[in-house]
Amino acid sequence: MSYANLSVQGHAADGVPPVWAIPAKKMAMWLFIIADSATFAACLFAYGYLRVADPHWPRPFHSITNVAIMTFILVTSSLTMLFGIDAAKAGDKAKAFRWTMITAALGAAFALLHIREWMGLIDEGVRLFQNPWGSALFGASFFSVTGLHLLHVSSGVIALAVVAIRYQGGRYNADDIEITGLYWHFVDLVWMFVVPLVYLLNLSH
Amino acid sequence: MATEHQSNTTKYIVVYVCILVIAALQFVVAYSNIDGSQMFTRMMLLACIEAVLAVLFFMHLWVDSRGLLWFVAVFTIFVLLAMQYGWTDSYRLLNGVPWAK
DSSP states (O other): OOHHHHHHHSGGGGGGOOOOGGHHHHHHHHHHHHHHHHHHHHHHHHHHHHHOOOOOOOOOOOOOHHHHHHHHHHHHHHHHHHHHHHHHHHHHHHHHHHOOOOHHHHHHHHHHHHHHHHHHHHHOOOTTTBBBSSSTHHHHHHHHHHHHOOOHHHHHHHHHHHHHHHHHHTTHHHHHHHHHHHHHHHHHHHHHHHHHHHHHHOOOO | OOHHHHHHHHHHHHHHHHHHHHHHHHHHHHHHSSHHHHHHHHHHHHHHHHHHHIIIISTTTSSOOOHHHHHHHHHHHHHHHHHGGGGGHIIIIIIIGGGGO
8 A cells, every 4th residue: 555545544534533533623722722821831930930039029919809800701701602602502693693792892801901900000110121119020021921811812802703703604613613712711711820820929918 | 402501501600600719719818818838829729720620611621532631631731840840940040059149
């Protein structure tokens, strides 16, 4: 048997089931999530190292209200995403579209709150390499970690809206909603580590 | 089909409430009177529990194939552990060089 025949026979189109019986697109999203979790882990480890190494690390957060609301919104958006995925799998297009758009709206609300918080810190004098309180690296590490997360949220909001509209128009199917949902849950999961490390450990008591 | 949908919804809401409660516990820990390392350990432990709940039930890894579950778990944990390799050098920079004393 030639190599050409081997490669043709190994193709999923010839009846060989995909790896672990999950669609290739879903597998690709899982691989992306594993790679992206390494990116976030590297940022959070670096942040943790800088935080522990400097005894004069700033504690600029006076209140937990804003971060608590942001957390509530993001976790709730994961729940609405699940409702959207379930509706899509049940073939209820209108409901799936509605829940996915609600998820995107909650993501947009989260992003706006996040930007408002950034503006507050900038008003207090926090810049990338200077701040009024202590370690000059605080601004760089804070804006890097939260900025990377905000970038993921913003791109997630756009992806959710695009996928929802194309799903309603018949160009995408329930699998696409589910795969976008995987990404959105990952964004939520990362926030669960950002909150304690970046915010709660830096509360000014 | 309707029963399955109902049980999924119930499961999602239970997990959602659990995650919110654990997140609230993190905020309680933030205001508790304990030292920094204890606070860090407790918060990270709670964050890991939240993450496991989200991965298993929100991202459906619990009901997907066991092969995928093991693949994701083994690769993610391996990558995260391998990243710890750099700590020895980081602590050498902090504590091991003459000018750090």
